[in-house]
Amino acid sequence: MGCTAERVAEALRAVARVVAEHREELVRLDREIGDGDHGENLNRGFTALVSKLDGDVPGTPGAVLKSAATTLISVVGGAAGPLYGTAFLRAATSVGDAAELDAGAVAGALRAALEGVVARGKAAVGDKTMVDALTPAVAAASSVAATGGDVAGVLAAAAEAAEQGAESTVPLVARKGRASYLGERSAGHLDPGARSTALLLRTLAGSAR
Amino acid sequence: MGCTAERVAEALRAVARVVAEHREELVRLDREIGDGDHGENLNRGFTALVSKLDGDVPGTPGAVLKSAATTLISVVGGAAGPLYGTAFLRAATSVGDAAELDAGAVAGALRAALEGVVARGKAAVGDKTMVDALTPAVAAASSVAATGGDVAGVLAAAAEAAEQGAESTVPLVARKGRASYLGERSAGHLDPGARSTALLLRTLAGSAR
Amino acid sequence: MKKIINDPATVVADALRGMELAHADLLDVQYDPAVVVRVDAPVPRKVAVVSGGGSGHEPLHAGFVGRGMLDAACPGAVFTSPTPDQVLAAVQRTNGGAGALLIVKNYTGDVLNFETAAELAAAEGIEVRSVVVDDDVAVKDSLHTAGRRGVGGTVLLEKIVGAAAERGVDLDGCEALARKVAGQVRSMGLALAPCTVPHAGEPSFTLADDEMELGIGIHGEPGRQRVPVRPADSLVPALLDPILGDLPFGAGDRVLLFTNGMGGTPLLELYLAHGIAERLLAERGITVRRRLVGPYITSLEMQGMSLTLLKLDDELVELWDAPVRTAALRWGL
Amino acid sequence: MKKIINDPATVVADALRGMELAHADLLDVQYDPAVVVRVDAPVPRKVAVVSGGGSGHEPLHAGFVGRGMLDAACPGAVFTSPTPDQVLAAVQRTNGGAGALLIVKNYTGDVLNFETAAELAAAEGIEVRSVVVDDDVAVKDSLHTAGRRGVGGTVLLEKIVGAAAERGVDLDGCEALARKVAGQVRSMGLALAPCTVPHAGEPSFTLADDEMELGIGIHGEPGRQRVPVRPADSLVPALLDPILGDLPFGAGDRVLLFTNGMGGTPLLELYLAHGIAERLLAERGITVRRRLVGPYITSLEMQGMSLTLLKLDDELVELWDAPVRTAALRWGL
Numbered sequence A, B: 001m002g003c004t005a006e007r008v009a010e011a012l013r014a015v016a017r018v019v020a021e022h023r024e025e026l027v028r029l030d031r032e033i034g035d036g037d038h039g040e041n042l043n044r045g046f047t048a049l050v051s052k053l054d055g056d057v058p059g060t061p062g063a064v065l066k067s068a069a070t071t072l073i074s075v076v077g078g079a080a081g082p083l084y085g086t087a088f089l090r091a092a093t094s095v096g097d098a099a100e101l102d103a104g105a106v107a108g109a110l111r112a113a114l115e116g117v118v119a120r121g122k123a124a125v126g127d128k129t130m131v132d133a134l135t136p137a138v139a140a141a142s143s144v145a146a147t148g149g150d151v152a153g154v155l156a157a158a159a160e161a162a163e164q165g166a167e168s169t170v171p172l173v174a175r176k177g178r179a180s181y182l183g184e185r186s187a188g189h190l191d192p193g194a195r196s197t198a199l200l201l202r203t204l205a206g207s208a209r
Numbered sequence C, D: 001m002k003k004i005i006n007d008p009a010t011v012v013a014d015a016l017r018g019m020e021l022a023h024a025d026l027l028d029v030q031y032d033p034a035v036v037v038r039v040d041a042p043v044p045r046k047v048a049v050v051s052g053g054g055s056g057h058e059p060l061h062a063g064f065v066g067r068g069m070l071d072a073a074c075p076g077a078v079f080t081s082p083t084p085d086q087v088l089a090a091v092q093r094t095n096g097g098a099g100a101l102l103i104v105k106n107y108t109g110d111v112l113n114f115e116t117a118a119e120l121a122a123a124e125g126i127e128v129r130s131v132v133v134d135d136d137v138a139v140k141d142s143l144h145t146a147g148r149r150g151v152g153g154t155v156l157l158e159k160i161v162g163a164a165a166e167r168g169v170d171l172d173g174c175e176a177l178a179r180k181v182a183g184q185v186r187s188m189g190l191a192l193a194p195c196t197v198p199h200a201g202e203p204s205f206t207l208a209d210d211e212m213e214l215g216i217g218i219h220g221e222p223g224r225q226r227v228p229v230r231p232a233d234s235l236v237p238a239l240l241d242p243i244l245g246d247l248p249f250g251a252g253d254r255v256l257l258f259t260n261g262m263g264g265t266p267l268l269e270l271y272l273a274h275g276i277a278e279r280l281l282a283e284r285g286i287t288v289r290r291r292l293v294g295p296y297i298t299s300l301e302m303q304g305m306s307l308t309l310l311k312l313d314d315e316l317v318e319l320w321d322a323p324v325r326t327a328a329l330r331w332g333l
């Protein structure tokens, strides 16, 4: 079975719950090498998104993703707002007005999301940002989709790769975002945006099972 | 032997040393029920007095006391400045231009000092101020002088009584000065001004031996 | 203790040097004895308005020296009232022939030192009057205390009397106005975290993580009550209710509301508290006609705030609005 | 955490309510999205000068809204850059037909959100320019960082460009002026004690009793170096020398010296530091022509300070002196 608008909305509700549960963890990670608001920012955004979805779930997966994008952009602020917002916006554009998303569409949406983040934030792999989680996730998702995997398989692979990618940020010296001000002192800490990306993908994978 | 100008000056130098040694103790006592400056204030004043005496020691005990008074008034500030300043001023007036002070003169000077403090500060015994140390000191000094004691005896009795008087402030609830703002919470603390009065008299007694 | 200072013994003089350079257009600084006077002092035929007190409450008082407010301020050592020499020098430097009004916060040390200075000035033939400010409702004014402390009301009184003096009101008039303002202004403060006096090197008091000190003074003197911290919605009434009940203030009154920071509290929190206080006053039918929000009478880096309420009439509103040009308060000039 | 707040989630809106009441003569507040605009906006044919950023830096930016400075400020959540909706609403509310200049502090979040807003405004046919302020010499401006942060220079730039806009300088002129100011202003800060973000509930960093953070940002971002605390005489050069070496500033230069408090440092210490900085500049043959001393760009209750140096010419001096009427800076009006 493909991925309907209703299922995408459900998955985003699950993401909101997970973000709320991990709010403090993300704040703590951001306090260490940033300004301590990442968990609060995302929680504010996804809470607003749930309210919006409670009112009305748009008819297509693309429309749901677009609604998520505009909500995140107008509620989150900080670096994460525009970056996650752009990610969802590009994903929405990539899936068009299909009624259901198959594995290829999901992998394509992830790739579009990554391209959006890079277009806005100009970060490369190794800069210690969410890009370090999203890039391997996109590669893993594409290869599973190309070899005939289903949506759940694509997202499971993406989540797995994103978690490893997030972990890989620990020893890195940040070159983008607020953590870059720390120079060498940013090494030894998990990047909060990479962590939230991994959490998000893991939750999407769980919802797709 | 009576008390010459030089000996009064020596005694005041000794007081300056003792105040410096007890600066932190007096600050701590004042922090507990006041604003934490009593030791600093007195130390500033007596340090200035020593500088002045190093330049020139006036010719009579009265003139030395007057010099102490004006220095304390113009350097100490706070409540202690005018109160100690007035005490020394009245003591100076009381001894006139005698070249040496005998036991009676010393006891009389102490009484004049007390009267000055009360005239300025309006405190009575039991209000938890320096008056609680000075009042019994004056009584003890007068009775020793009246029964033929010498200067050393007068001052030793005054110091002894002042120390007991200072201790007696511990359980009291303050009714004058900054500690009175605390109401009941001022009980259980030694009054810093009573403590400094006792220290001063003990040092004078030591110098007179 | 972490402070941006060199030596606790010279901190006041060192800060004055910076102030002198920062505000050369407004004030002149004299160091021994320490006095800050407006740059055009003495102003002929104008009553000299002089105040002073321990340092550590900046911008009070030196930050209020200038046209339309104080002619001189006498900065004592940190939290220590100034000496008579300072006050006398201030009066001498600013007396323009119309005499001087001394504004004294009610602390034993301040009262005694200003008293002596007033006597010395009088002996020199300068006419001097003194007004004592004692607006802190946290202290019971009774035989059992040194009386109420002078706190936030001092700022308002200095502005209003300064404006009157600038307009040429004579010494009698300035004194009467000062007594009027002192009679209808009330304040109360609280502390969330203590300050550290440089020469003491340790915090003036300690508070547990969940405690605050209600009725705190501006010298880190402990307040009257230590209570658990609470949300702003219940903390603001804890300051406002004792003030309202004291004068008392009531429906129909027009007031100036002064929400003051103790030095270490963010402006964000002060505005938040101010909003709550305005709402509470509106609920009681009291009209806030003027307001002042910010750290104007502080206690070094103490975290906390105070509220001050002044009952207004048209005369006071007009004097409040009159031009003022000082380091810390400035409008119309 | 001890703060005068109700709920961390509503702290900005709650504070804005107090600000709105305290400064009704100067500004209007709109809550969703949150925007603070000058009371007479839009001013016909005047370039709208708009800024904004995370809250917690008060008085920046809302305290600078008013005649001669900002037309609007967009307060984000505490330490979180505002959203494009806020910036767009600000531009819409203040555009008087001459377009808008956005003053953006160089943080990834601010740059991205203002960028989106600028696109949205352009799509509505409003001409918009953006200038990024990045004056913090503590951060290496290289491929390996997000570039220098925008700190104290922002205050000076907002004042100067605001004055030009008020005089009718057009969008091109305002933009060029803003770039000129941004190009010749440099800052550096330090922290003695951390701040606590309300929603985080714990200090943003911890410092040992004898440590300070050199090169601190205004969001409690750790600085580049943790060093032992030292006397003011050696601490001020630790801020000033990197600034001087950077532009560089040299003998014969005329400057504005801005000694800024981080929120929790007493004015007494700021003046003391200011005096030292002036002396050091004089020794180097640099003339301080204008100064600003006080907590103008803060980091909640953080203890610490920053120095900002702006190279002046007659044009900038004149614009600095031009009348301004805002909650936090006011003269000539």
Ligand SMILES: Nc1ncnc2c1ncn2[C@@H]1O[C@H](COP(=O)(O)OP(=O)(O)O)[C@@H](O)[C@H]1O
Residues within 6 Å of the ligand: A030, A034, A035, A036, A037, A038, A039, A041, A042, A077, A078, A079, A080, A081, A083, A117, A120, A121, A122, A123, A128, A129, A130, A131, A176, A177, A178, A191, A192, A193, A194, D079, D080, D081, D108, D109, D110
């Ligand atoms: N230029 C960038 N490209 C990609 N991701 C970035 C970039 N800058 C920051 N990020 C991500 O954003 C995260 C921080 O988000 P958040 O704390 O919400 O914003 P802010 O830094 O504005 O407080 C970082 O952990 C990082 O993963």
Ligand SMILES: Nc1ncnc2c1ncn2[C@@H]1O[C@H](COP(=O)(O)OP(=O)(O)O)[C@@H](O)[C@H]1O
Residues within 6 Å of the ligand: B030, B034, B035, B036, B037, B038, B039, B041, B042, B077, B078, B079, B080, B081, B083, B117, B120, B121, B122, B123, B128, B129, B130, B131, B176, B177, B178, B191, B192, B193, B194, C079, C080, C081, C108, C109, C110
């Ligand atoms: N009215 C008074 N009469 C007598 N002594 C007083 C009075 N008020 C205060 N004192 C004394 O002064 C001491 C405090 O002195 P100090 O700390 O130097 O001044 P301040 O209270 O102005 O800081 C008190 O401990 C008390 O003994």
Ligand SMILES: [Mg+2]
Residues within 6 Å of the ligand: A030, A034, A035, A036, A037, A038, A078, A178
């Ligand atoms: Mg962050």
Ligand SMILES: [Mg+2]
Residues within 6 Å of the ligand: B030, B034, B035, B036, B037, B038, B078, B178
């Ligand atoms: Mg004291």
Ligand SMILES: [Mg+2]
Residues within 6 Å of the ligand: B035, B037, B078, B079, C054, C079, C080, C081, C109
């Ligand atoms: Mg004192």
Ligand SMILES: [Mg+2]
Residues within 6 Å of the ligand: A035, A037, A078, A079, D054, D079, D080, D081, D109
């Ligand atoms: Mg942020």
